[in-house]
């Protein structure tokens with residue numbers, strides 16, 4: 353398929369759902385029950401639940417995932433219903449649906465609905481925490497050096513305003529192992545440390561952090577713990593009742609494959625008296641902490657309900673199976689990339705240190721040109737990382753990918769490494 357044909361295919365595939373009746377979209381009802389050992393055929397039936405054309409290989413889950421047909425259908429149906437009759441009476445059911453999503457989020461994360469705030473994204477969730485905890489001069493926040501700006505710049509900027517101190521713990525490459533981080537945090541904690549915050553799996557190179565151990569360490573010292581779950585929510589079979597953080601954040605539109613501009617903030621019951629809400633307005637949630645923390649004014653409730661549909665979709669497939677599949681594809685990708693001369697791999701091949709984010713420098717190739725060629729000629733979507741810190745290409749496979757996607761991607765990179773771009 354040439355570039356023009358591919359562009360046409362994307363235009364048709366992308367526009368069709370919004371022109372055709374919602375009934376034309378894939379429905380999770382068509383999804384077969386997950387077998388005990390799902391094979392490639394089963395995962396292809398999962399792939400069929402998305403409106404992406406088969407010719408497109410998306411390996412950028414760490415940035416933005418497609419929503420399934422069931423999510424699109426829910427958004428479309430409820431938005432149309434609301435705009436057909438925007439009366440308060442007709443919208444009562446949307447408020448009920450929003451509470452159902454809260455219950456589904458609680459089940460998904462294995463906590464209670466009273467501890468769930470439905471936000472717009474991880475950035476908002478993280479900032480609600482860094483703004484909401486009462487910190488003053490003399491207090492210290494301990495961070496890992498490798499965090500998204502919403503969990504790094506945010507703390508640094510608030511430190512300027514409120515006078516507390518932020519300390520970064522180095523994150524060596526390659527990943528030095530879980531014990532290293534438990535030890536590094538234990539040594540860095542002082543009587544001034546009030547919060548520790550880190551990313552469950554980093555978006556840069558996919559380093560996994562020992563979340564349960566670090567949250568336990570924080571608790572033992574009377575310190576609050578904040579886990580940025582943007583790269584674990586919807587990918588890993590996260591169990592917050594086991595991890596026991598004080599705060600955990602995530603985005604619907606990443607690995608959970610939900611609608612855009614929805615996110616989650618978990619606030620542990622035991623931490624709710626230690627954080628202030630930052631936004632006060634109308635239309636909060638109905639239970640627990642959402643009554644004070646979720647009054648953001650008018651919301652897009654159809655998408656909040658569709659967020660719940662995304663959780664139901666993943667739950668139906670099986671969250672442990674989804675994590676296993678993404679891990680298996682990632683290991684196949686790492687093995688394939690290892691066979692290519694000239695690649696500098698930033699991601700640990702050890703599955704106990706990473707899950708499904710793979711970053712590498714493709715020799716001396718210009719990564720922007722390589723990414724453009726992969727997309728335009730091979731129809732593979734990836735992310736690029738510029739700058740000095742482990743620059744290169746980032747690939748993040750998810751459960752809608754196949755082994756054929758991985759093989760095609762490895763072959764294409766091998767070809768460009770041999771011929772240039």
Ligand SMILES: Cc1ncc(COP(=O)(O)O)c(C=O)c1O
Nearest residue numbers: 473474475500551555580582603
């Ligand atoms: C680790 C991490 N935290 C936070 C975010 C912000 O997510 P969002 O843009 O959905 O707010 C990202 C986005 O890539 C991320 O990777």
